[in-house]
Amino acid sequence: MAPVIPDPDGNRAQLVLVGGLVIAVGLVALAIVLNSGIYTHNLASRADPIASEAVGNAVVVDDSVEGLVEFAVRDDPNDNDAQNATVEAGVPDISAQLSRESARRGVLTNATVVALFPGTTVRQTADREFSDGASPADPSWEVADDAHGIRDFRMDVDRSSLTDRGLLSFPISSTVFNVTFQTTPDDVVVSVYQDSGTTAVLVTDEATGRTFGPCTDSTGSRTEIDLTGATVAGEHCAALERLGDLPRPYDVEFDGGDRAIGSYSLVANTTETPSGTVGAPGDSGPSGLETLYSVRVDVRFQSHRVDYRTNVTAAPGEPDG
Amino acid sequence: MRTGTRRRADGRGRADGRGRASERGQAFALEAVVASLVLLGGLVFALQATAVTPLSASTSSQHIENQQAATAEGVLATAAADGSLRVAVLNWDDTEDRFYGVDTDQSYYTNTAPENGFGTLLSRAFDGRGIVFNVYVHYATDRDDDGEVDARRTQRMVYRGEPTDNAAAASRVVTLYDDEVLYDDSESPSGPTVSGSVFYAEDVTDTDAPSDTAVYNVVTVEVVVWRQ
Numbered sequence: 001m002a003p004v005i006p007d008p009d010g011n012r013a014q015l016v017l018v019g020g021l022v023i024a025v026g027l028v029a030l031a032i033v034l035n036s037g038i039y040t041h042n043l044a045s046r047a048d049p050i051a052s053e054a055v056g057n058a059v060v061v062d063d064s065v066e067g068l069v070e071f072a073v074r075d076d077p078n079d080n081d082a083q084n085a086t087v088e089a090g091v092p093d094i095s096a097q098l099s100r101e102s103a104r105r106g107v108l109t110n111a112t113v114v115a116l117f118p119g120t121t122v123r124q125t126a127d128r129e130f131s132d133g134a135s136p137a138d139p140s141w142e143v144a145d146d147a148h149g150i151r152d153f154r155m156d157v158d159r160s161s162l163t164d165r166g167l168l169s170f171p172i173s174s175t176v177f178n179v180t181f182q183t184t185p186d187d188v189v190v191s192v193y194q195d196s197g198t199t200a201v202l203v204t205d206e207a208t209g210r211t212f213g214p215c216t217d218s219t220g221s222r223t224e225i226d227l228t229g230a231t232v233a234g235e236h237c238a239a240l241e242r243l244g245d246l247p248r249p250y251d252v253e254f255d256g257g258d259r260a261i262g263s264y265s266l267v268a269n270t271t272e273t274p275s276g277t278v279g280a281p282g283d284s285g286p287s288g289l290e291t292l293y294s295v296r297v298d299v300r301f302q303s304h305r306v307d308y309r310t311n312v313t314a315a316p317g318e319p320d321g
Numbered sequence: 322m323r324t325g326t327r328r329r330a331d332g333r334g335r336a337d338g339r340g341r342a343s344e345r346g347q348a349f350a351l352e353a354v355v356a357s358l359v360l361l362g363g364l365v366f367a368l369q370a371t372a373v374t375p376l377s378a379s380t381s382s383q384h385i386e387n388q389q390a391a392t393a394e395g396v397l398a399t400a401a402a403d404g405s406l407r408v409a410v411l412n413w414d415d416t417e418d419r420f421y422g423v424d425t426d427q428s429y430y431t432n433t434a435p436e437n438g439f440g441t442l443l444s445r446a447f448d449g450r451g452i453v454f455n456v457y458v459h460y461a462t463d464r465d466d467d468g469e470v471d472a473r474r475t476q477r478m479v480y481r482g483e484p485t486d487n488a489a490a491a492s493r494v495v496t497l498y499d500d501e502v503l504y505d506d507s508e509s510p511s512g513p514t515v516s517g518s519v520f521y522a523e524d525v526t527d528t529d530a531p532s533d534t535a536v537y538n539v540v541t542v543e544v545v546v547w548r549q
Contacts, residue, residue, distance in 0.1 A: 017356035024363020031367045042383055063401070064496035064539070071498040071535050090535045093526055094496060097461050097539035100470060101494070 053107065054301040054308040057098070061111045061299050064094045065314035069292055073121075078281040078289040080118050087295055088113055108302040114311060119151075119293025120144070122274060123265035126284035127158065130177060130257035130264065133285045134277035139257040141277075144268035146249045151293065152317035153227040153266035157192060157199065160221065161261035165195035177260035179227065181243065182251040188242065190227060192260060199223035201232050203239040213239035222262070228319045244319030267317070269293040294318070385548065386489040389452065393491035393544040396446045401493050405438030409478065410458055410495050410540060412437050412504045413512075415519035420478060421506040428521075429477035437508050443479075443544070451549045453481050460522035460540040469526070476521045478542070488547035497537040499524065 068090045069083075076082035095111035102109045122143050124130075131137035144150065163176045176193040186207035193200055200214035215237035217223045223233050230240040252268065278286045294315035301308040400406035412435065414421045419428035422436035434440035434448070435456075447454050456478040461470040503512025503520065515537055517523035522538045 014352065017352050017359070020356040020360035020363075024359055024366075027363050027367035045384060045387060060494045064494070067496055067498060068535060071500065074500065075535065086535050093534040093536040094539060097470065097525075097536070098494065100461065101459070101473065101539070101541055104473075 050107070050303050050306050053105075054303075054306050057102070057109055057301045058299045058308075058310055058312050060098065061094070061297055062312040062314050064098075065091060065111075065295055065297055065312075066316040068094065069295055069314055070316050073291055077121075077291075080290040080292060083290075083292040084116050087116065087292065091295070091297065106303065108300070110300040112298050114296040114298050116295050117148075117269060117293045118271050119267050119269045119291050120271060120273075121265065121267050121289040121291040122278060122286060123289070124263050124284070124286045125265075127261055127263060128285060130155075130254050130260050130262070132254075132257070132274075132277045133279045133283070133287075137258075138277075139259075140253065140255045141257070141274070142251055142253050143266065143274050144252040144270055145272040145274060147252060147268040147270040148248045149269035149293070149315065149318060150243075150252060151228055151267045151269075151315050151319075153264075154224065154229075155192075155227070155262055155264035156222055156224045157260050157262035158222055159194055159197075159199050161259075162192060162194040162199065163256075163259045165193050165200065175259075176256060178255040180253040180255055181246055182253060183246050188246060190240070190243075192225065199225075199232070201225055201237060201239070203242055205242065212242060213237065215239055227266075228317055230319070241319070267291050267293055269315075382487045386487060389546045389548075390489035390491055392446050393454070393489065393546050396442050397491055397493040397542065397544060400439045400442050401495070403438065405442065406493060406542060407495055407497075408504050408508050409435055409437050409439035410497070410542065411501060411510075411512075411515070411520075412506075412508065413520055414506075415503060415513060421504075427477075427480075430479045431481060435478060436506070437504075447546060452546050453549055454547075455480050455482075455484060455545045457543045457545070458521075458540050459543060460538050461525045462523060463525050484545050485547045488545050490543060490545045492541050492543040494539060494541050496539050497522070499533070499535050499537050501537060 068087055072083040072086035075086060091111060091113050098111070099109045129137065129139070131139045132141040176191050179190040181188045189204045189206060191202045191204065195214070195216065198216040198218040200216050202214040203212040215232040215235070217233035219233055225232050227240055227243060230237050274288065278288045281287055281289045294313050296311055296313050299310050299312055397406065400409070412421050420430065420435060423430055425431055434444040443454060458476045458478055459473050460476065462472050462474045463470055464472055497515065501515045502510045503515065505511045513519050522540060524533065524537050526534050
């Protein structure tokens with residue numbers, strides 16, 4: 001073999017060969033380093049479908065059981081036992097059908113009922129004052145006592161019946177119709193009144209004295225207010241979102257019920273009877289009905305990499321629910 | 322070769338050195354050829370290895386697939402939140418046995434998005450960007466009528482052809498209950514109550530419960546998107 005070091009005669013072929021090898025190996029190494037970077041970036045940018053699926057499964061179970069609770073209440077109003085039976089039969093069916101679907105992707109899922117929480121619906125279907133059902137009617141009365149939550153709280157008010165702001169003194173809440181959430185340390189008050197021909201909804205936190213809103217509506221002659229869904233006439237009302245953070249339990253009170261006319265409905269997480277007088281189910285005035293408030297469901301999700309278990313509470317129409 | 326020629330010009334050891342010099346020349350020539358081959362091979366290998374670049378199909382499509390899947394998930398989540406997904410599933414014409422607004426012989430949309438809120442969301446998200454979508458509704462079925470679920474079937478809602486290999490998919494579950502009613506072409510719940518005779522999905526129970534449950538069917542809406 002020829003010497004590697006060039007001899008005095010100028011033999012350099014070996015050097016060329018070694019140089020060629022070094023350059024080739026260097027190029028290959030560079031290619032590997034560059035490609036490993038690209039491939040790592042590629043892997044890192046991929047979504048992890050299994051991890052997000054675990055959370056998504058809990059959301060799907062929550063949505064499905066919420067629908068089931070609504071169905072049970074629609075199907076058997078004022079019969080808590082029948083509502084419970086409907087939900088207890090339906091959840092295994094939902095679980096089995098979801099499990100069949102997820103098994104196709106190599107994932108095991110399961111949902112079982114842990115607990116059912118009875119509640120009370122208080123509603124008024126006819127257009128009348130927001131006073132209680134006594135004779136004479138009391139305009140300031142407790143709608144829900146010691147409630148561990150409120151869901152589906154909607155009211156539909158006639159704007160012309162509301163007190164006009166132009167005649168009001170300060171603070172506003174002392175002279176208009178209020179829904180008061182009696183919490184510790186202080187109340188949160190939702191005032192509903194009329195301001196220059198529009199319906200206004202103002203939230204006052206009495207602990208700090210701050211007010212939020214008002215949210216207004218000038219369309220038509222009536223205004224639909226969803227206190228738990230935080231909307232006024234279908235438009236989002238950020239002020240009402242504060243009702244989702246109230247410390248529980250709390251009482252719900254109507255004050256100045258004779259300063260508003262309309263209908264309302266709410267479901268309270270309590271079986272305590274309201275202090276005010278309410279009629280029997282079917283009355284168009286204020287009435288109380290047995291209603292399933294929420295269902296706690298144990299949700300399991302198991303794949304070859306993720307084992308996820310959580311409890312979800314299905315309460316349709318609850319703030320942040 | 323050059324060195325051999327020069328040696329011969331020196332005139333040293335002509336009789337005994339000529340053969341050895343000739344052999345070394347061939348060895349140098351061979352080494353040069355091998356060196357050039359190694360160099361060339363190294364270059365070719367390096368070029369082949371760098372075929373996967375940030376702009377080549379396999380990596381760039383990954384990002385696009387991620388984006389398309391996220392968009393499809395967003396559309397489904399929005400439609401589920403505002404109720405339009407449920408309306409789209411139940412927007413079934415029971416007399417024509419197809420979705421409302423379909424103007425072909427098929428039961429599903431082929432050229433346009435569904436003519437409802439969900440279809441509007443799909444159009445706004447994908448139409449005009451060179452992105453095509455299919456929408457399928459997968460539902461449980463009881464083929465042998467023994468009261469138990471034994472298969473899942475698929476009803477196409479939108480079908481615009483076979484997706485490519487780089488298609489992305491997202492899905493969302495909608496649970497239907499026994500008192501659901503079909504929605505008409507103006508998206509009003511004015512149709513008949515769902516049953517196996519008026520709707521593509523039938524009432525099934527997937528448990529050992531002795532009687533029918535309140536759950537009608539659990540359907541999965543799947544959106545598949547890909548670039549044209």
